[in-house]
Amino acid sequence: MTVQPTPFPLERARVATPRLAVVIPTKNRRDSLPRTLASVLDNGRADIELVVIDDGSTDGTENYLATVDDPRLTWRRRPTSAGANRARNEGAALSSAPLIAFLDSDDAFRPGRLDRLIAFFDENPDIACTIDGFSDISDSGERVHRLPCTTPDSEKLRQLLLCHCIPLTNSTVTVRRAAFTAVGGYDPDLWRHQDRELLLRLARQHRIAFGAATDVFKYRSGNSISRNHAGYIRGLDDFVARCPDYRSPDYESILSYLTVRGPLKAMAQGHFGDALSEVKAWRKASHLPSGFHVLPGYFMGRRQRRLLEQALGQQTRVLDQLPPALDPLPATTSAE
Known part of the structure; x- marks a missing residue:
C-alpha cells in the first residue's frame, strides 16, 4: 500500500525557516478572528509564521487563541490596550521572517496571496514594499479597489499619498523586515492614517511597488475605525x-x-x-x-x-x- 504524504505537514513547520510573517493586531474581535486566522493558516505552507498581539481584549479572544493548535502561530496578550501600531511593531519584533505582511483582525487573505507575495519579492529584490488592491465588503455589497498598472516615481507617489488618492488599508501592506526596521516601524502614537504615514517614510528611502492583485478582503465591521x-x-x-x-x-x-x-x-x-x-x-x-x-x-x-x-x-x-x-x-x- 502506498501512503500519500500530506503536503507541508505541520511537524515540518517547527523546523522550517520562515520566509514570510503575518502580523495581526487584535482587540475585541473574537467573532471575526477565526476567519482571519484561517485565511493564513489554511495555506498549509510550513515556511510562514503568524503572530497575533491581543491588545487588551475583554471578549474571550485570549481563550480562543489558546485553543488554536498550530506551531506556526505565536501570540501574546497585553493586559491593557496600547494601540494597534504598538501591537504591529511588537508582532513584527516577535517574528523572524525577512518579509512582513500585515493583516487586520477583521480582514482576510484570499487563497494564494502568501504564495504570490513570496514569489514577487523573490523575483524583485530591489522592491522593499508592496501595496495591493482589495475587495471592500460592507452591508451594501462588495466594492473592488485596484491600483494602477505602473507605480509612479517616489515624488509622484508621495503626492498621491498626501492627497489621499490611493486606496489603502494596512492589510495590503507587505514590507521587507530590513526596510521596516530602518524607518522605525509604525508610529506608535498615530491612531489614524497609520499605513499612509508609514508608506510616506518608506518612500523617502526605499522602492514601493503597486501590486497587481486584489487578494485581500477588507470587512467594514461596526467597530472599524474607518x-x-x-x-x-x-x-x-x-x-x-x-x-x-x-x-x-x-x-x-x-x-x-x-x-x-x-x-x-x-x-x-x-x-x-x-x-x-x-x-x-x-x-x-x-x-x-x-x-x-x-x-x-x-x-x-x-x-x-x-x-x-x-x-x-x-x-x-x-x-x-x-x-x-x-x-x-x-x-x-x-x-x-
Whole structure:
C-alpha cells in the first residue's frame, strides 16, 4: 500500500525557516478572528509564521487563541490596550521572517496571496514594499479597489499619498523586515492614517511597488475605525503634524478639502452629533486650516484631487476579462 504524504505537514513547520510573517493586531474581535486566522493558516505552507498581539481584549479572544493548535502561530496578550501600531511593531519584533505582511483582525487573505507575495519579492529584490488592491465588503455589497498598472516615481507617489488618492488599508501592506526596521516601524502614537504615514517614510528611502492583485478582503465591521466619523479631525491633525509637505502652498487647497470633508460627510450621512463634535475638534486643531479661505479651498482641493484620481484611473487595470455578469462592480482608484 502506498501512503500519500500530506503536503507541508505541520511537524515540518517547527523546523522550517520562515520566509514570510503575518502580523495581526487584535482587540475585541473574537467573532471575526477565526476567519482571519484561517485565511493564513489554511495555506498549509510550513515556511510562514503568524503572530497575533491581543491588545487588551475583554471578549474571550485570549481563550480562543489558546485553543488554536498550530506551531506556526505565536501570540501574546497585553493586559491593557496600547494601540494597534504598538501591537504591529511588537508582532513584527516577535517574528523572524525577512518579509512582513500585515493583516487586520477583521480582514482576510484570499487563497494564494502568501504564495504570490513570496514569489514577487523573490523575483524583485530591489522592491522593499508592496501595496495591493482589495475587495471592500460592507452591508451594501462588495466594492473592488485596484491600483494602477505602473507605480509612479517616489515624488509622484508621495503626492498621491498626501492627497489621499490611493486606496489603502494596512492589510495590503507587505514590507521587507530590513526596510521596516530602518524607518522605525509604525508610529506608535498615530491612531489614524497609520499605513499612509508609514508608506510616506518608506518612500523617502526605499522602492514601493503597486501590486497587481486584489487578494485581500477588507470587512467594514461596526467597530472599524474607518467607519467612525468621530475622531476624524483629531486623526487628520495628528497626521498632518507629521507631514511637513502640507505646509507647502502646493497642498493648501488639498488640506482644506481633507479637513472640511470629514464633518461634511458625517452631516450628509445624518450623524449630526458627530458632525458638531468634529467642528468643535476642528476649532482646537493645531495643524489644520481655518478662516474664510477654507471653503473656497475645499472646492479647489476637491477638484485638484479629482483630476489626480482621473489621471490615476486611466492607468488602473481593467477587470480580468470577466463577463460583466460575473463582475458587475466597477474598479476604483480611491477607497475614500
